[in-house]
Amino acid sequence: MGEETTGVDADAEQLAQRYRSLVEHTPDGICVHENGVIVYVNQATVRLLAARSADEVVGQPLTRFVHPDSIPAMRERVEPLTGKGAASVPTEMLLLRTNGETVPVETVSVLTPWHDHFAYQVVIHDLTAQRAAEEAQRRAEQHFTTVVSQLEEGVVVIARGGRIESANPAARRIFGTGDRHDDIVGSTVDELPMVLLDANAQPLPPNRHPVARTLATGETVTGYVFGVDRRDGQRRWLSGSSRLLNPGDPNSSAVSSFADITEFRASRRQLEYQATHDSLTGLANRSLILSQLAAALATSADLSYSTVLFIDLDGFKSINDTLGHAIGDTVLQIVAQRLQRALRHDDLVGRLGGDEFLVLLSGHGRHVDVDGLVRRLRSTMSEPIIARGHRIAVDASIGVTELDPGDRRTPEAVLHDADIAMYRAKPPHRDTGVGKGRTNNTHAS
Template structure:
């Protein structure tokens, strides 16, 4: 019975040893055993790692033959520090020399371990080639990204969860009014910067209401918003921005805010909008804008923002153009436009319909006596002599007046027609210029 148990125990031990040898042979990490500085065992991974054809090329060789000279001294110190059975070194990076003349970066752990009836050193060798390749690729990608971002005309700022700037590219420094060669926003908050944030309507924008704050709070990506900055140098820049999380899957991710300077574009667009709605000669509202304002007033609530419409036509203006030339005629129109604006209130709107015809939208609800006084003032201002290029020119105007009611049902075209008709009635009643000819629909001429 005792002999059977011993035989079974020996068989179990042999089976366990065989399993261990199989595991060591097939592990992807290199396993090397050295004794007194001489290699006594290597697994298949070590053979491949050192570019050997088989284990016989390695076994019996000095261990230092396969270690780069720069790593030998530190390796020997680690070996000397391992005293008792089971003691192990810390994972350490080192360089090995392969049989093909190349080197390979590895991480090793040495363990003092029994080898047959004595102690030897077992070394686990992990090849760092793939890791180093990946790290190099990542460094290259980061350098490429950094180079690209630094060359962008668009500002890019990374802001952490506490609202502090982690990085800002040169374009962001330039847009914010900092010197890209000396300025560094890292560690600052937006509140620390020498600028004031503005919303799209040029109102002060608290940092907590800036879209990037919402991105940090909710993770939401926000694109195409417009905001402004008043810089320390007195410049106001308008920016079109977007903000998103740097790492969307990370709840603690920083946010990246990118923005383009649209100051010139915004100014150009406003200029185009102004040109599209204003008369190029006089600067007054053009026909399109003045009629659009009238249409808006007629479509409003019971409290009409416009109470009265004046249609103004210059008498005998064609004679000025024919006898003195169009250049003087243009000067006359410009002066008339200026006088009209001075004679009216700030809340009234005056526009040029074309040629020598003007339209005025009076706001509020003036009393009849006040309206008559205003019309007289307009006529008086326009009748003052004009000096243009040495010529003294007297200009008279015919003014048609039509009132709007709270229950107004006329279209803008109908109102314009009635005012025009009232103006022609005024022309035919020049002998009674201070009187008023009443027309249907509360229309009269002055």
């Protein structure tokens, strides 16, 4: 019997030794106190309290190492523990180190046997690293929020289902929805007080917007252009991109960013217009005329343009020489207006330069009485022009060349033939007012 007891005692001692070894080497602090006095601490607690050794802590009042603000709550948690094994809920509190610094911790107190009586065993988990990580994340989020809020580019986060989770001030300014953060947050895209447009200014349903494709497939879409018609009547054009906020998350929201390119788009169109139109008259310039003529000649079927008219003002040089270039410019502008009014909307009227004009008569299978048209044009342009008190008579010579399917001429060759026909119509050789050019398809009027 005595040997059995000895064996049991040995096993118990061996188990206790293992427990002490575990407690000594655990990364969490272990503290035992009774009657408010510390009776045991492990090495993790010594390091946590910045003590030189356990002797500096053991025998001291527990409250010496607890921040005054945390003491009342600690007592409230410990006092109700009356039965063996009773434990408090995990609670955050502040401890005081021996050097006076504070350290955030999470503690659990357990009423446990200690020698021949009960004492409170406290498990202490250091929250310093966690708090540092949380603070770093908070600063990063604050920094990100500050940066995004200062961007000129709009940024909107859209959840699955189309609900807007956040929008920076630039996005609200571009959408024209106001300055409040909650004015569009929580709304779905189709509830916004504006109409989405595609690049061709056609209505764009939200489910066809590129951000919808990103949400459906996870695909990143960049460099797309779309427009918004705002409730204040303004139309804004935007260049955007969309991508998943968290690519590894299958339920991730999408972030859509976009820049306002309204002025740039208008400026580009203005530049394109200036590159293809005469600055004085607003008519098509030589570049646009040749481009349209080349497109017509490249068509093997019905030609978009059937006839070319080369128009030169007679005696215009004397107007510039006697009345000045300002009046000469006015004459050119009035002639351009008369030509546009006298022709159909799908005929192209251009100015080659100086007092030379060109007309491309629309084809589309319609027969045109070219001779009759030329007479009407000359009659229209011969009406006196009143410019700055001067009554000016203007006449014109018109050369005509017709285009046929399969015409092998270059645009420059067509202009040359029309030019030759126009010179044949110059006075004093004008009879019917029609100058003749190439034998088969060119004549003058």
